[in-house]
Amino acid sequence: MNFLVIGGDAAGMSAASRAKRNQPDMNVTVLEQTMDVSYSACGMPYNISDPSRDIDDLVVRQAQVFREKQGINLLTGCRAEAIEPETRVVRAVDYSGKQMEFKYDNLLIATGASPIMPDIEGIDLNGVLPLKGLSDGRNIKAYLNNHDVRSAILVGMGYIGLEMSESLSKRGIEVIGTTRGFMRNYDEEIAEVVKQTLAAHDVSLYTDYVVEKIEKKGEKLTICCGGKKLEADMLLMGLGVWPNSKIASDAGIELGSKDSIAVDRRVETSLSGIFSAGDCADAYHVVTGEKVWIPLALVANRAGWAAGDNVCGKNVQLQGVAGSAVFKVFELEVARTGLSVKEAEAAGFDPAAITIKARSRAHAHPGASDIWVHMVGDRKSGRLLGTQMVGKEGVVHRIKGPTVALHAHMTVQDFSQTDLAYAPPFSPVWDPMLTAANQLVKKL
Amino acid sequence: MNFLVIGGDAAGMSAASRAKRNQPDMNVTVLEQTMDVSYSACGMPYNISDPSRDIDDLVVRQAQVFREKQGINLLTGCRAEAIEPETRVVRAVDYSGKQMEFKYDNLLIATGASPIMPDIEGIDLNGVLPLKGLSDGRNIKAYLNNHDVRSAILVGMGYIGLEMSESLSKRGIEVIGTTRGFMRNYDEEIAEVVKQTLAAHDVSLYTDYVVEKIEKKGEKLTICCGGKKLEADMLLMGLGVWPNSKIASDAGIELGSKDSIAVDRRVETSLSGIFSAGDCADAYHVVTGEKVWIPLALVANRAGWAAGDNVCGKNVQLQGVAGSAVFKVFELEVARTGLSVKEAEAAGFDPAAITIKARSRAHAHPGASDIWVHMVGDRKSGRLLGTQMVGKEGVVHRIKGPTVALHAHMTVQDFSQTDLAYAPPFSPVWDPMLTAANQLVKKL
Incomplete structure (x- = not known):
């Protein structure tokens, strides 16, 4: 066989x-x-951030x-x-x-x-680098070692672009992010928190920016969109x-x-x-x-x-995906599962949504920070359709709760009753997700 | 009305x-x-640990x-x-x-x-203090302020005892823990990790120790169990x-x-x-x-x-509790939800269980630590019955996944298929809970 x-x-x-x-x-x-x-392709941004580590x-x-x-x-x-x-x-x-x-x-x-490389002038220039496979990571590390890269433009600010903005900043490189839309599958408030964190770390962000051509003058790469020109020492392509x-x-x-x-x-x-x-x-x-x-x-x-x-004669059937994705960008954890409001509408649901801001730890517990929860439910069935979160701690693992709820086709009401245990260093008595669910129930 | x-x-x-x-x-x-x-009664150990904070x-x-x-x-x-x-x-x-x-x-x-105060000689001595209400917290803080407390005995090592062992250690107090059994509702391997962490922080632990009487000589309190005498400046009662x-x-x-x-x-x-x-x-x-x-x-x-x-004429019905509990002890996070093997047997299930050790972050990602997952399923129905975890990060929020699964009466097989998203700073590609579920499925 x-x-x-x-x-x-x-x-x-x-x-x-x-x-x-x-x-x-x-x-x-x-x-x-x-x-x-x-x-581990996903590990590349974290490897690239550290000059002492080998990509292999x-x-x-x-x-x-x-x-x-x-x-x-x-x-x-x-x-x-x-x-x-x-x-x-x-x-x-x-x-x-x-x-x-x-x-x-x-x-x-x-x-x-394969990485999307738009068919534009200058896409083949030295210093214009995609990031998908290990060889791409190798090329980027080599380019950083062999050139005096003080600034980099990220073309596309999806997960890879966001992770790379942190990665390059850690190497002391000035980062410019360009993108057509910003976190379009996320709630606006959630995306805004990420935007502010990028700004706090001196990442310049240009939205509605579609690169029309790339030029090289000496060691510098220049891109333009309409009249707006941007210049850097390296161009990372992260258009998906x-x-x-x-x-x-x-x-x-x-x-x-x-x-x-x-x-x-x-x-x-x-x-x-x-x-x-x-x-x-x-x-x-x-x-x-x-x-x-x-x-x-x-x-x-x-x-x-x-x-x-x-292929060995078993009959394994997969349930499928829940639309879960998590990532880290600077001190933020970002997580989503299920559908956004737009995705829910497109799929024929009648979505209602809520975004709440809560604290990551109990009342009076030191070290607490803000945590935002966006939750989407279906008015017709009461079902939980999706959850998004952002904050400095307890976000990425927290999303596992609603992810499991989506697999179980649970209602928001039933989710709001789950026994999400509490201890002061980790959350308020009412977990921020329960607070969101309690409020969303009223809108359904 | x-x-x-x-x-x-x-x-x-x-x-x-x-x-x-x-x-x-x-x-x-x-x-x-x-x-x-x-x-917030749960916040007391964290308040007591810090002499500068007011209990109020x-x-x-x-x-x-x-x-x-x-x-x-x-x-x-x-x-x-x-x-x-x-x-x-x-x-x-x-x-x-x-x-x-x-x-x-x-x-x-x-x-x-109310806190359990056993009917033994010396239970009313000054310096023998329960910890349940805010007034108990007030008494403990006052006692610590007014006495030269260099050592303390914890009678009972439940959640409060474990949290207080960290709290008092942080104040530079030598901690002696006494208990009849240790984390009896937890898997032995999970409990062992906690035991080793207590030892690493110089907390002396005496299991099978039932206090028979308390005596005071000068400023020192002495307890005994069989021939074994222990002495300290303060006695905290945490017997539940x-x-x-x-x-x-x-x-x-x-x-x-x-x-x-x-x-x-x-x-x-x-x-x-x-x-x-x-x-x-x-x-x-x-x-x-x-x-x-x-x-x-x-x-x-x-x-x-x-x-x-x-009482206002609504008809709110509660689903109930899932047996979830989480706590922090020194650098460890500990979490449980659902039933232990013993609890499952007592409830008439036919449990199978597995304990696995995995890593908290992806292959090659710096800062990873060990994480242990204990998972219990029912041979008859395939249902997930419980999960316990211990580790330095990502434990307390991770347990929300299996908690929701318990509310949904999910099988271990179905839980093993959940879309628990991954990013290198937060977990291996296969989340430790999925690894546990994949292995437990084979035993059911």
Whole structure:
């Protein structure tokens, strides 16, 4: 039995390892086009912030370990070029240009996603750097080491852009952030808190700013939008990613949300025996029941496991994603789960929402700070639809409560009754989320 | 309409405030036997640790505010002595010894709980101090100010004992902890982590130690158990509390779990028009569906609100408690929710459990520490029954996830699929709770 995996990052290696553990005699082959496998892409901003750390610290498991300890036939520097479903063959080319063919019984497409690089003048200039894969991180660290980078422009202020604004500031680099919209999937009050923190750390923020072209004069890079020119020593592209699904659509596999590869709850594609997992594949949203494309690490790992189980004859069905995301930016923790008001409206709900400000610790307990909770519920069903939070402590882990509530399709009323235990160093008697729920109940 | 409340702490004042807000023309009277109302008892260990802070910082709202701003007829120094349900009268005595009578249409008994003081020789000696009410906190602070307290014995190592061990250590006082059993409602591995942390902070711990008598020689207090004598400058009694339910049972009201006052989901007692809330009353357990007595602050506040609503003709029904509790001891956060293995067996479940050790942050992220997760599930139904955790960060808020899962009667399998978002500063890709759930699923 041949299990072939295209892509050797989180989803691909999770699937390969899982299948091999399930059935040690299975023939498991992984084709990875780069030389890097199994690394923590999410850790890059924190690694880049520290000149003393090697980017390869982020490698979770060496290729050699997969090969020698786990018996996985892992080929790095080997790019899959085409899938031929009729003959169950994948054609590939290795780093030397040699054409290769791989037979499979089951196939996993775990090709991930690529950074969006807009088709504008100057996008190829030296110093214009994307941040997605480990090699991008390597390039950025090398550029920082080899150039006198005193200022950097972030093009795009999504999670990576926000994390990088902290990362570069820590290295003493002046940061300029440009973005079309700012935290558009977040409540305005929540986004405002982040904005103020960026300002407090001297990050200049230009919203409604769409880069039209990039120019280089000497060592300086210049971007412009309308009449507004900005200049820096480095340009980090963080405009998001798009799914690497072309190899799948070329093979006749159906695409789903945002041209990602459509999979069922068993992460199988429209072609039997071909699975997909990770940043290239879509997933069910537990709140709406609809397909969405939210490329995040846990989803990739979980779907990889499911693929590795299901190719071994198990029947693992995934519930899907809840739209959870958390990040740190300077001293702030930011968290969301479920739907924003706009997303809820788009999904056909009749949302009501509330944003409250509370304290992170009990009355009179020293060290307390502000914490904002935004909560969205459905007027028709009373269901909790989403929660967002920002604050200096207790935000990221707190969101796990409403996340679980979303999986359980709980009402706001029922959530407001949960026994969220209290101790003075950690929250007021009424947890800020309960205060929000108590108030939201009245609006439903 | 007369709403009479016996007891002016969390539950009583919550109910009085809520009723008055619902119906401003309602005649709301509160009888409080001490001079203190509405304070954060849970905050006392943190206040006592700091000689510069006044214990009255813990007062959340002054009696005057209740009287003048909220129009509540609040009588402090007024002790309720008897309830006469036939005539709907409560007899009381004020601080001067004057007998008083109060008519009621609806009555709330919010008499709280009292510290257990064993009937042993020397229990009344100066320097032997309980810690429950604000006056106890005041006494302890005064004793510390007026005596050269270099060492203290904690009799009982429940939540208060553990919190006080940190509190007194911070004041440079040598702490000796004595207890019959140690964290008996917790998994052994979890308890062991706490034990080691106490030892690291030079807290001497004597388990299987039941104080038989107390003696005083000069300024020193001595306790003994069998042949083992221990000596210190102060003795803090933290053997737990018992519900102040006698006034209720004397009036013919049914008692429930551990002689607390039995209430229904509307927090009404066995006698119509008489409600009970707070540390004196029982509650439904959301996992077992049985009545339990778990006197904690959130439960008291929530039940007080429910009483204040229900006396105004609303029909608020409480889901109950999940057995959640969290505390801090030195650098550790400790949290539990739901049932321990023993509690699960006693409730008729067929529990399986797992304890795992994971890291608090992602692979290669600096500052990570160990985090232990103990998870209990039911073999028959697959249901999640309980979770316990200990670690230096991310424990107390993390427990909110499984707490919500317990309210939703979620299976361990379903919990293992929740979208608990990840970012490197906060957890590994697989949250430690998901790792525990993934492993527990295999044992069910």
